[in-house]
Amino acid sequence: MVFIINRICKDTFKLEEAIIMKENYIVLDIETTGLNPWYDDVVTCICVKGSKSGHDYHAVSKDEKSLLFDFFEWFKCNYIKDTLLITKNGKAFDIPFLLTRFFLNNALRWEEDLAILKFEHFDLHEVTSKWVRLSDMATLYGVENKSGSGLQAIKLFKDNKLEELKDYCWQDVIVTEQVYKRYIAFHKTRI
Numbered sequence: 340m341v342f343i344i345n346r347i348c349k350d351t352f353k354l355e356e357a358i359i360m361k362e363n364y365i366v367l368d369i370e371t372t373g374l375n376p377w378y379d380d381v382v383t384c385i386c387v388k389g390s391k392s393g394h395d396y397h398a399v400s401k402d403e404k405s406l407l408f409d410f411f412e413w414f415k416c417n418y419i420k421d422t423l424l425i426t427k428n429g430k431a432f433d434i435p436f437l438l439t440r441f442f443l444n445n446a447l448r449w450e451e452d453l454a455i456l457k458f459e460h461f462d463l464h465e466v467t468s469k470w471v472r473l474s475d476m477a478t479l480y481g482v483e484n485k486s487g488s489g490l491q492a493i494k495l496f497k498d499n500k501l502e503e504l505k506d507y508c509w510q511d512v513i514v515t516e517q518v519y520k521r522y523i524a525f526h527k528t529r530i
Contacts, residue, residue, distance in 0.1 A: 361459075364390045364423040366519070368511040369433045370399075370492045370504060376439035383496045385410045385437075386508040388516055389417070399505040404444040411441065414455065424455070427473045427515050428464040463518060477514050480521035485510045 366388045373380030384399040385406065396413050400406040426433055434455065441447045463476060477484045487507050495504040 361421070361423040362390065363419070363421055364425055364461075365394075365418060366425045366512045366516040367429060367433060368426065368508055368515060369437060370489070370496070370508045371436060372493055372496060374432075376436045376443070382406060382437060382440050384492075384501075384504050384508040386505070386512045387414075388509075388512045394418075397505055397509050399501045399508070401501075403440060404446060407437065407441045407444060408446055410437075411455075418458075422458055424458040424460045425515060425519050426460065426462050426464075427476075427511075427518075428462065430460060430462045431464065434460075461519065463515065463522070466522060473511065473514055473518065476518045480518050480525070482514060482517040482521060485514045 368386050369382055370384040371380055371382055381403040383401075383403075383406075385396065386398075387396040387410075389395055394417055396410065396417075398406055398409060437455075438447065438453070447453075463473070464470075474484050476482075485507075487510075492504055492507050495501075495507065
């Protein structure tokens with residue numbers, strides 16, 4: 340199953356199709372307790388910023404199943420096909436992790452919940468041939484940097500500092516959006 344979900348996520352999106360700035364976009368980031376969705380690592384926080392005012396989502400919970408269900412319900416009601424999904428390493432991590440955990444929680448409705456795979460997806464991770472951290476990209480593009488790391492996010496969850504965890508995840512979303520905008524602006528001037 341892990342192969343199928345990862346294969347679907349990697350094959351569905353093409354970077355070249357999303358090189359121009361789209362009017363409708365969402366920036367997504369998640370926080371988890373680890374890197375392996377198959378062995379008890381869970382989704383702890385989901386944040387989404389929409390290009391339209393008032394279309395944001397940020398939730399944190401100790402109850403993963405309701406967190407995932409609420410997110411997919413919100414997503415289904417708020418976004419349409421011509422929306423661009425923007426992430427940093429979302430194709431290889433965030434989307435497969437979300438779908439795997441949704442599946443393992445016996446909550447995946449294949450037709451409805453896999454709709455997230457039909458969106459154009461711009462993944463900042465794919466703009467370089469090497470692994471570059473979001474914080475390094477922010478520095479390169481002159482964007483205000485985030486204040487923590489994924490390991491600190493895990494500690495915040497374990498220490499039950501859920502509001503701080505949500506703030507950290509939201510900060511990742513803001514930095515990702517700003518890096519994306521600077522990346523697009525830079526490449527528009529080079530075309």
